Amino acid sequence: MxxxxSPASQEVVRATAGVVAENMVKITSHFYPRMFADRPDLLNVFNRADQAVGEQAQALAASVVAYAVQLIDPDAPSFEPVLDRIAHKHVSLGIRAEQYTIVGRHLMAAIGEVLGDAVTPEVAAAWDEVYWLLAMQLAAAEARLYALGGVDPAQPWRDYRVAERRDEVPGEVITLVLAPVDGQPVPQHRAGQYVTINAALSDGSTQPRQYTLSGAARPDTMQVTIRRVRGTADTPAGMISNLLHDDTPVGTILQVSIPCGDVYVDDSDSPVMLVSAGVGVTPMAAILEDLAQRAPHRPVILAHADRSAASHPLHDSMSATAASMDSVAAHCWYEQADESASARGAHTGFMDLSVVEVPADVRVYMCGPLPFMREARRTLLDRGIPADHIRYEVFGPDLWAQNPDAA
Ligand SMILES: Cc1cc2nc3c(=O)[nH]c(=O)nc-3n(C[C@H](O)[C@H](O)[C@H](O)COP(=O)(O)OP(=O)(O)OC[C@H]3O[C@@H](n4cnc5c(N)ncnc54)[C@H](O)[C@@H]3O)c2cc1C
Ligand code: HEM
Structure with missing residues (x-):
């Protein structure tokens, strides 16, 4: 293909891709403070924790480099899945086409400032072309998603009232049932998708966070299930999960995006395997309920890992859903062995999928920490499941998409 x-830029990108790739995290780490100094309003749009731990800079760097590489190398992996994921995330955040100019200006300046004299006018022009090709493709994909969702990107938020709160794991995991304030129907989501909640902080600023819709589509409400992120000796308590736990009683109004996300259950008749750890169970709960309503004959294998039976969110509601379906095999692994764990017939220790019977044509959906998903994916690949039948969701910037085979 x-x-x-352009041919001139291809030459330059081929010659400089290595040095740009080597320095890209340095460039994007320089880019963010530069952009925020010029546009402090964008601090409300970006996740401050991801900025603090540097994950967003890595995700941006990896995506720009992967895009450039597939422009010059026909054998490079397709960029389409990465583009899709970014577009969905951007739309959930209300990113607007005109903001690409701001990012482009600061990214190009950061490249110049980090690489210095190596950035001749020809090099700058070639990378500017790469940036704008990518920006145009993203903006086009996003315009399509906004149109499909019936949303004006200038007003991405809709007010929802917390209609109900449920304790799933006391003190640790809650479910919030959300109803639109305008009384109009809720947008229908595909099971596996998430929304962004744009939370208002007491200092007048805002912070967006994504939460998976943890039930099937319903006409009047949607629900999210949120784990409290506790602080440790080295890390602060999670800003928004704690706010949603402690300061969001029934009746609170929250700003919520349309449902987004490129990982959702397929429409085939193949068996489905849902692999999760901890609060990564939320997409699985939605997929299971959706299948119970639309395709209860599809065989399902549930595989979940948690610290203990008591910390396993949504266990009872998912068991009730499973009982209404034709064929669901459930497997749990708990680190802590106790009476409740034995009553559920759970394995003790970490998940080991080699002990589970897996049909060859299974479609797998995974969600949990990256090391957990790497291990699960490797076991399934070893058992002959094709890579393109294994989809996964990451609860943070995706540092895996470009290279899922990395250790
Ligand atoms: C697509 C998607 C779907 C998701 N679905 C769900 C879901 O269904 N349920 C759910 O509970 N969550 C879900 N999440 C995660 C959720 O969006 C939030 O990331 C999570 O709730 C934590 O947000 P927080 O504001 O509480 O924590 P944050 O304040 O964002 O902190 C996150 C982590 O960064 C650490 N950190 C922050 N600042 C620093 C610093 N200066 N130095 C070192 N470490 C720091 C914190 O200690 C914490 O461990 C999802 C995420 C994505 C991307
Ligand atoms: C070509 C330009 C751009 C590229 C390549 C790009 C790339 C990315 C990538 C790879 C992610 C992480 C996606 C994931 O969750 O896995 C992301 C998230 C994000 N992008 Fe962009 N982006 C671009 C432009 C923009 C613009 C113009 C804005 C708006 C100012 C923006 C704002 C954001 C925000 C707020 C996030 C989420 C950050 C977080 O949760 O930590 N991006 N982008």
Whole structure:
């Protein structure tokens, strides 16, 4: 296929891709403070914790480099899945086409400032072309998603009232049932998708966080299930999860995006395997309820890992849903062995999928910490499940998409 990049820029990108790739995290780490100094309003749009731990800079860097590489190398992996994931995330955050100019200006300046004299006018022009090709593709994909969702990107938030609160794991995990304040129907989501909650902080600023819709689509409400992120000796308590636990009684109004996300259950008749750890169970709860309503004959294998039976969120509601379906096999692994764990017939220790019977045509959906998903994916690949039948959701910037086979 012919590259979208002009022949002159192809030459330059080929010659400089290595040095740019080597320095890209340095460049994006320099880029963010530069952009925020110029546009402090954007501090409300970006996740401050991801900024603090540097994950967003890595995700941006990896995506720009992967995009450039596939422009010059026809054998490079397709960028489409990465583009799809970014577009969905951007739409959930209300990112607007005109903001690409701000990011582009600061990213190009950061490249110049980090690489210094190596950035000749030709090099700058070639990377500017790469940036704008990517920006145009993202903006086009996002315009389509906004149109499909019936949303004006200038007003991405809709007010929802907390209609009900349920304790799932006392003190640790709650479910919030949300009803639109305007009384109109809720947008229908595909099971596995998430919304962004744009939380208001006491100092007048806002912070967006994504939460998976933990039930099937319903006409009047949607629900999210939120784990409290506790502080440790080295890390602060999670800003928004604690706010939602401690300061969001029934009746609170929250700003919520349309449902987004490129990982959702397929429409085939194949068996489904839902692999989760901890609060990564939320997409699985939605998928299970959705299948119970639309395709209860589809065989399902549930595989969940948790610290203990008591900390396993949504266990009882998912068991009730499973009981209404034709064929669900459930497997749990708990680190802590106790009476409740034995009553559920749970394995003790970490998940080991080699002991589970897995049909060859299974479609797998995974969600949990990256090391957990790497291990699960490797076991399934070893058992002959094709890579493109294994989909996964990451509860943070995706540092895996470009290279899922990395250790
Ligand atoms: C697609 C998607 C779906 C999701 N679905 C769910 C879901 O269904 N349920 C759910 O509970 N969560 C879900 N999440 C995660 C959720 O969006 C939040 O990331 C989570 O609630 C934590 O947010 P927080 O504001 O409480 O923590 P944050 O304040 O964002 O902190 C996150 C982590 O960063 C650490 N940190 C913050 N600042 C620093 C610092 N200066 N130095 C070192 N470490 C620091 C914190 O200690 C914490 O461990 C999802 C995320 C995504 C991307
Ligand atoms: C070509 C330009 C851009 C690229 C390549 C890009 C790339 C990315 C990537 C890879 C992610 C992480 C997605 C994931 O969750 O896995 C992301 C998230 C995000 N992007 Fe962009 N982006 C671009 C432009 C923009 C613009 C113009 C804005 C708006 C100012 C923006 C705001 C955000 C925000 C707020 C997030 C979420 C950050 C977080 O949760 O930590 N991006 N982008």
């Amino acid at each position: 012919q590259s979208l990049l």
